[in-house]
Structure formats: C-alpha cells, structure tokens
Amino acid sequence: GIQVEQSPPDLILQEGANSTLRCNFSDSVNNLQWFHQNPWGQLINLFYIPSGTKQNGRLSATTVATERYSLLYISSSQTTDSGVYFCAVRMDSSYKLIFGSGTRLLVRP
Amino acid sequence: EPEVTQTPSHQVTQMGQEVILRCVPISNHLYFYWYRQILGQKVEFLVSFYNNEISEKSEIFDDQFSVERPDGSNFTLKIRSTKLEDSAMYFCARLDSAGGNEQFFGPGTRLTVL
Numbered sequence: 001g002i003q004v005e006q007s008p009p010d011l012i013l014q015e016g017a018n019s020t021l022r023c024n025f026s027d028s029v030n031n032l033q034w035f036h037q038n039p040w041g042q043l044i045n046l047f048y049i050p051s052g053t054k055q056n057g058r059l060s061a062t063t064v065a066t067e068r069y070s071l072l073y074i075s076s077s078q079t080t081d082s083g084v085y086f087c088a089v090r091m092d093s094s095y096k097l098i099f100g101s102g103t104r105l106l107v108r109p
Numbered sequence: 110e111p112e113v114t115q116t117p118s119h120q121v122t123q124m125g126q127e128v129i130l131r132c133v134p135i136s137n138h139l140y141f142y143w144y145r146q147i148l149g150q151k152v153e154f155l156v157s158f159y160n161n162e163i164s165e166k167s168e169i170f171d172d173q174f175s176v177e178r179p180d181g182s183n184f185t186l187k188i189r190s191t192k193l194e195d196s197a198m199y200f201c202a203r204l205d206s207a208g209g210n211e212q213f214f215g216p217g218t219r220l221t222v223l
Contacts, residue, residue, distance in 0.1 A: 031210050041198055041217055043152070048211040086152065095140065095204065096154040096165055097212055 006100035021072040023087035031090035112213035132184040132201030140204035
C-alpha cells in the first residue's frame with residue numbers, strides 16, 4: 001500500500017521562528033490534507049490541498065503532486081502552534097485517508 | 110461549531126465488555142468514517158459507511174466491530190468484546206462532498222479498556 005512519511009519526527013522551536021514540515025508519499029493521490037492535533041487530541045483541519053499552494057494566516061502549504069510531496073510552512077511560530085501535525089492522503093481507488101506518523105512540534109516561549 | 114459531535118468523550122470499560130461509541134452529524138451527510146489512534150501513534154482507518162452500508166473496511170475492522178445508523182441520524186461503532194489493545198481514541202469523520210472530498214473529524218472518544 002501507499003507509504004506516507006513525514007519529517008522531521010520532532011521539532012523544537014523558539015517562539016517567533018519559522019519552520020517547514022514535509023510529507024512524502026509513495027504513490028499518486030487525489031487528496032491531501034494537513035491536520036493539527038492539539039493537546040486535547042482534537043484533529044483540526046488546516047489545509048485541503050491535493051495540489052498547488054494555499055495560505056491561511058501564518059500557515060501555508062504547497063503540494064507538488066507530480067513529485068509526491070507536500071510542505072507545510074509555519075511562520076512566526078507561537079506556543080499555541082505546539083502539537084502534532086499530520087498529513088493524510090487519499091488515493092483514487094478509495095475514500096479512506098492514510099495518515100503519516102506526524103511531526104511533533106514544541107514551541108518554547 | 111463542530112462538524113460532528115461524539116459521545117461519550119471518555120469511556121472506561123472492563124475487558125470483555127461491549128461498548129457503543131456514537132457520532133452525531135450536525136447536518137445530513139451520507140459518507141461517514143471511523144478512525145482510531147492508539148496513544149502516541151498515527152491515525153488509522155477502520156471503516157467507511159455510505160448510504161447505510163459499509164463501503165470499505167480495514168484489516169483492523171474484524172468481526173468484533175460493527176457499525177450502523179439505527180435511527181437515520183446517529184452513527185454508531187460497536188465493539189462486542191473489548192480487549193486491552195482496543196484502548197485508543199476513536200474518531201468519527203464525515204465527508205464534505207460539496208467542498209471537494211475534504212474530511213472533517215469529530216472531537217473523538219477516548220476508550221480505556223482495563
């Protein structure tokens with residue numbers, strides 16, 4: 001089956017710093033989503049981005065489907081950005097999302 | 110406003126007992142999913158449910174699991190005889206077909222099997 005790999009697995013930032021999280025996938029996909037899992041365990045939708053670039057405030061994402069990767073950019077990080085960031089993909093033949101293992105982010109004040 | 114609500118938020122049960130987890134969509138959607146996340150691990154797909162039928166299920170979704178939509182609104186996941194390894198967060202999700210197939214997740218039910 002398709003493999004979804006995220007890097008780095010862990011990231012520690014000082015408040016105000018910028019970061020880039022990466023998601024690689026091993027096969028063609030027609031859907032890619034980025035989620036933030038907050039300390040209460042909730043999965044918060046960040047981006048639905050099967051291709052192209054989107055921005056939402058301090059966050060932006062880019063997916064290059066032909067090269068099978070997506071990037072999530074966090075600028076001017078805040079302590080509230082802490083948590084786990086997951087990317088998840090869906091293939092043409094299915095409606096299920098396949099998640100990566102996540103990037104655990106800690107932003108220090 | 111949550112896309113779906115889930116009850117209970119936390120359930121503690123004894124090994125071998127049956128549990129029913131509930132998902133209540135805010136609006137009338139047809140596609141629903143159950144996922145689970147064992148503590149510290151990634152989110153895993155269990156089953157998808159479309160128009161009152163299972164459309165896809167994973168290897169995890171064995172005979173001890175079942176799903177139904179008994180009253181046309183609530184969407185339930187039943188685990189017949191819980192095991193210690195069933196302890197996890199269980200998420201219900203729905204598909205936003207109007208928006209291009211984005212999935213939205215409920216807040217989850219944390220199941221603890223003792």
